[in-house]
Amino acid sequence: MLDDRVIDYGSGDLVIAYMDLPALTHVTEADETKPYMAVELPLDLAMLVDLATDMQLLPGTEAQAISVRPLPEAVLDPTLRLLQLLDAPMDAKILSGGLKREIVYRVLTSSHGDSLVQLITVDGVLQRISGSTEWMRHHIDRPVDVGTLANRAGMSVTSFHRHFKAATGTTPVEYHKRIRLHEARRLLAGETETISRIAMAVGYASPSQFSRDYKRAFGTPPAADPLRQRPPREKATS
Structure with missing residues (x-):
């Protein structure tokens, strides 16, 4: 909740936030059998610009600090592989950068790619x-x-x-x-x-x-x- 805005998201959603917002948050669904869990991935703007340039994507014209979209299915596999690196520090050091780049790429190539491209405003x-x-x-x-x-x-x-x-x-x-x-x-x-x-x-x-x-x-x-x-x-x- 941010002033009069309610930003609602849940299981299977992709939340893209460009900047910190002073919002009040409340978990509405969680218990011992179904705990609240989320994966947060810091956005590397330089990587985003590099990918968008390689893909010849045009910068966005709108500027919103947060968007909520359904998570593209293609993001699940590299995200799972990234999480599996938590138990392998050396593998993580070598491989995590490539997996993060793949995750961003999968979002850019999905129907929700504009949510990321809009961050590169003219x-x-x-x-x-x-x-x-x-x-x-x-x-x-x-x-x-x-x-x-x-x-x-x-x-x-x-x-x-x-x-x-x-x-x-x-x-x-x-x-x-x-x-x-x-x-x-x-x-x-x-x-x-x-x-x-x-x-x-x-x-x-x-x-x-x-x-x-x-x-x-x-x-x-x-x-x-x-x-x-x-x-x-x-x-x-x-």
Whole structure:
């Protein structure tokens, strides 16, 4: 779930995501007899460009950060062979690169190849938007200036807003707020800092505003989030 977008996928689906999205995820079907399992393969853009060039595929004109399609059957065999290399480190070192290339090739030659080709846009829109999201992730505690981001991406502010929302489903300011809140939730689950310190760590000057935004995003204030690890109480000394 990303703002008002619901991205639904399940068994037998291929999910292609070009950039990280600050989304809430929920596994709806899983138990001991049928556990939730997925294979995630990092996308090598240089490999994609190389294959598309060899295959003389035209760059896409649309720029969306995520797509869900049925998994091409031809992808199953090289994926299985890649998984079997987990128990053979030396084989994996030599053979995994070729199998990953074959997997990408099988997707490109399927009816869903456009989902990958669209990542090679004529003017590099997704690459530039991805550069902006990466900058925000590395400067999570700093305020966002959309004009500066647009300038970094080589676009006007209007064009940047339009392309950013088309790719991520949200505005640059809202995206930055969401990655701040997701990082805050990670800190709540993994550390024993106070809420005010966590708010400050993700760039909030006001703990009360942080609590309001947190509740709006996750349905509960940070102090009541069940993921929160409470700071240990100090032992009384005599």
